[in-house]
Amino acid sequence: MADRQLNSSPALGPLLLRGALRSPFKRPAPGAGFPRTRLLLPGLRIDLARLAAYERVCGFPTGEPDLPVTYPHVLGFPLAMRLMSRRDFPLPLLGLVHTSLSIERAAALRADGEYDLSVWIEGLTAHRRGTEATVATALRRDGGLVWSSRSTYLARHGTAPGRPDGDRHAASPRTPDDGTGGADGDPVMPVVAEWAIGADVGRRYGAASGDRNPIHLHPLTARLFGFPRAVAHGMWTVARCLAAHGTPDAAEVRARFRAPVPLPGTVAYGADGDGRFALRGPDGGLHLSGEVRPLPVRNFLAQNQS
Template sequence: MPRTLTLTSTPPLLPLMLRGALTSPLKRHPRPDAQAPRTQLLVPGTHITPSHLTAYERVCGFATGRPELPVTYPHVLGFPLAMRLMSERAFPLPLLGLVHTSIDITQQQDLSPTDTYELAVSVRELRPHRRGTEAVVGTELRTGDGDGAVWQSTSTYLARHRTSGATTEPRPEAPAPEPLPPLAHWDLSGDLGRRYAAASGDRNPIHLHPLTARAFGFPRAIAHGMWTVARCLAEFGARGPVHVQAQFKAPVLLPGKVTYAAKGPSFELRAGQGQRIHLTGRVTPLTG
């Protein structure tokens, strides 16, 4: 069982990012038997700051003043705790270059912005991948009355590095699915990454400016993956007891044009009028 470290508040993100950047060169070649740190970070008495919530709702396209939290908002609350764990020396993967590849969210009920919650984050496991190593990060939002998690997510982050071959076998190529019908076209401004960073606190340099993005191999700044899924879920209208699955396929360059498409429980984000897929997802209401 992981040990639990209780904090009085979530830590500021910028110092954690700087620490992660400084320690990343020491972690470029993780050992095949590297283990995840056995620590769960816990913040009881977590409150929602109205101005922070409103800024997040506006940049992601959610209606402001709603009686419930957006389904992706707890991820923003827990992200500083995930960053603290992944920036520590005990975490064997380099923070710089980690790629968010998927998120799976289960929300048991509508979450009131006026309630008090308990926030818990842990790195559940490291697992081999054909392109490197994946870190699996779990986040839970719990009610103060001890009823357990009302919101939980599992995120996977990929650290690319050379592998010995003893990794997950590549999946066979599946036939390309039929494109979903387009429902909206969005022009994304060049400052979108900075606006989302101001609302979320995630100031990864790949999202902020073309110059800082080029240092990491991108021709321009790219949109935050969690902005893309939040914007799609705002358009989808996801709320209530729900299960959300999303996979990040390709970066969205800024500025740029994207197409939101959806049919039934499925949605996707594509490049402009083309067929390149940036994001796929599925929304399943929970019953019973």
């Protein structure tokens, strides 16, 4: 894999437009080629005003000395879009679905710190509904890895019978099969809070994160892509849950995005005493399931020296 160093974070708007224009010409397949470049952005410092806007819209306390556990994803997203909007990335950006997220954090990350950011595409895999790409992000401080994530993105297309079901990313491997689950098979968590989500959440999160995908901004632009209403960003839903749940300084987070949250809307946030959480709609339909676990720092560092 070749490394390419950037001087600044790329602007998201032109990348999203370029990816959209190239989408009709893409030919997704698990065996297709993909960019073998790792993008590096050294000496990254946090824009504290933008961070505060992100904290407000996601429900994190503002002005804290440490970054929310999900915020490095926002920092890496423009680099991911640079790779995913390239001509040699085989999945169409339009219609691409964020299906899962895993994060490992070695310790609390200072908001006033300086970091080296890297993003690359790990590979493509077959899914029963199409092809999934795995995008990896890493944050280093003083040469040591302090935060890493993997996101999977699904491009739906026709597949041959017998494809894998794609459930290797299940957020909660300890989920019991004891008959207590909902219709979706996941256990129904005790409801901790109900949240009324405003129609402007997509626009507010888009302004704070830079991700101004039209399906999140307004009903009119969402309808152009087959959605009757705007839907919340998946990364907003997991950040909002983690703001309520809390995360140890050294932690592992896993989440699966099950169904979009229409805007405006009402959702129920549930959690148990075992680190698991979920977000459901008024009809009980599952939007998101996830889990937070403490992560021994020594183990994290030993496993992530590359």
